[in-house]
Amino acid sequence: MKTAVIKYNSGNVQSVLYALERLGADAILTDDPEEIRSADHVIFPGQGEASTAMNYLKGRKLDQLIRDIKQPFLGVCLGLQLLCEHSEENDTECLGIFPVKVKRFIPENSQEFKVPHVGWNELENLADDPLLKDLPDSRFLYYVHSFYAELSEATIASTHYIHDFTAILHRDNYWAIQAHPEKSSTVGEKLLANFLSL
Amino acid sequence: MLTKRIIPCLDIKDGRTVKGVNFVELRDAGDPVELAKIYSDEGADELVFLDITATVDKRKTLAELVTKVAKAITIPFTVGGGISTVEDVKFLLNAGADKISINSAAVNNPGVIDQMAREFGSQCIVVAIDTRDLDGIDFVHTHGGRKATLLKTQAWAQEVADRGAGEILLTSMDHDGTKAGFANELLAEISSALSIPVIASGGAGTMQHFKDVFTFGKADAALAASIFHFKEIGIPELKRYLSDSEISIRK
Numbered sequence: 001m002k003t004a005v006i007k008y009n010s011g012n013v014q015s016v017l018y019a020l021e022r023l024g025a026d027a028i029l030t031d032d033p034e035e036i037r038s039a040d041h042v043i044f045p046g047q048g049e050a051s052t053a054m055n056y057l058k059g060r061k062l063d064q065l066i067r068d069i070k071q072p073f074l075g076v077c078l079g080l081q082l083l084c085e086h087s088e089e090n091d092t093e094c095l096g097i098f099p100v101k102v103k104r105f106i107p108e109n110s111q112e113f114k115v116p117h118v119g120w121n122e123l124e125n126l127a128d129d130p131l132l133k134d135l136p137d138s139r140f141l142y143y144v145h146s147f148y149a150e151l152s153e154a155t156i157a158s159t160h161y162i163h164d165f166t167a168i169l170h171r172d173n174y175w176a177i178q179a180h181p182e183k184s185s186t187v188g189e190k191l192l193a194n195f196l197s198l
Numbered sequence: 199m200l201t202k203r204i205i206p207c208l209d210i211k212d213g214r215t216v217k218g219v220n221f222v223e224l225r226d227a228g229d230p231v232e233l234a235k236i237y238s239d240e241g242a243d244e245l246v247f248l249d250i251t252a253t254v255d256k257r258k259t260l261a262e263l264v265t266k267v268a269k270a271i272t273i274p275f276t277v278g279g280g281i282s283t284v285e286d287v288k289f290l291l292n293a294g295a296d297k298i299s300i301n302s303a304a305v306n307n308p309g310v311i312d313q314m315a316r317e318f319g320s321q322c323i324v325v326a327i328d329t330r331d332l333d334g335i336d337f338v339h340t341h342g343g344r345k346a347t348l349l350k351t352q353a354w355a356q357e358v359a360d361r362g363a364g365e366i367l368l369t370s371m372d373h374d375g376t377k378a379g380f381a382n383e384l385l386a387e388i389s390s391a392l393s394i395p396v397i398a399s400g401g402a403g404t405m406q407h408f409k410d411v412f413t414f415g416k417a418d419a420a421l422a423a424s425i426f427h428f429k430e431i432g433i434p435e436l437k438r439y440l441s442d443s444e445i446s447i448r449k
Binding site for chain 2: 014015018019021022047048049107114115116117118119120121122138140142143144145160161180182183184185186188189
């Protein structure tokens with residue numbers, strides 16, 4: 001079983017690789033289309049800015065590759081946002097796997113709610129989904145983001161900050177997590193382990 | 199609901215933990231990886247490693263340590279101490295650090311904050327500010343709080359936020375080591391004025407101090423070192439206490 005972690009110009013993905021290593025996965029960081037197509041699982045990580053990341057993906061035709069993937073695919077953090085339809089971050093057209101819009105957090109009260117949303121927050125309204133199977137009782141994940149995906153039919157878990165937003169998405173063979181499961185203690189590990197067993 | 203974070207801080211020299219650490223379960227009290235794992239398992243929300251190694255050639259030792267820590271723990275961690283250039287940051291992030299913290303380098307060359315934030319994203323740039331009260335006015339200090347600058351703390355905090363810092367780690371040198379509580383008044387003033395999270399540091403002595411810094415001090419996170427290392431306060435009991443006191447905490 002091989003897991004491909006898509007290599008592109010977006011942030012530090014070392015911690016994703018280490019988390020996969022802890023789970024005993026055979027993971028490689030790659031932007032080679034053949035290696036990505038032939039992997040059993042594909043992870044699309046990311047931190048950074050949406051339009052720069054989209055331009056990079058398009059420049060290397062990774063956008064079409066991601067749309068054509070048939071095996072279990074997991075977007076993480078910016079990876080989730082890029083799988084959506086459109087992001088308010090520099091008015092960016094994204095990959096459109098999920099028919100969902102990504103918006104900027106706008107606090108009504110900036111003293112109470114800071115942006116970015118940084119820290120541990122809880123998964124709520126969990127759907128019955130194989131990715132969410134047998135999670136521990138404590139369901140806090142580590143978040144760092146200023147933009148969020150709206151709630152949608154593809155939302156399988158939400159989190160509350162200012163208002164409810166999409167924590168996890170699922171449609172066909174695509175899943176996506178807004179938080180950083182690789183940095184989210186036992187809950188994050190369980191989510192990654194569940195993904196690897198899909 | 200977003201929770202308040204509890205952050206133990208470890209001082210590192212030549213890849214080893216410096217300050218005495220009083221954990222009976224530790225086989226090697228100087229091994230930062232083992233200590234980091236214990237804190238992570240006990241429920242610490244993040245860790246900060248402060249490298250006090252003076253020389254540049256020891257940096258490789260630090261990078262090796264960062265990689266070992268990153269492989270071992272499942273919570274975010276920040277590395278600080280002597281970081282001054284974009285290359286330093288790249289080196290440590292590639293080694294596996296989640297965030298880096300800069301202090302004197304930002305004071306000496308504020309533009310480096312913009313550069314680092316542009317290059318790596320604000321989310322991984324923490325600006326540490328050491329502050330001391332001089333005749334009723336708070337001034338930024340460098341060199342471990344020994345050297346005063348002409349920067350007023352509140353104005354500097356606003357500037358680093360505007361330049362793209364993702365978080366501020368504010369250490370009150372007047373409170374550090376006193377165990378008499380955090381600098382709540384100054385923290386509240388800064389935290390209220392800024393749209394980025396503020397990590398409070400300096401003065402933790404009792405569990406009540408943490409409750410106070412989250413309520414009166416409006417801090418988003420609280421950092422401490424010796425009270426955790428010497429087990430004066432255990433992280434599980436602190437989190438229980440805060441939770442019972444209606445503070446939002448990760449359980």
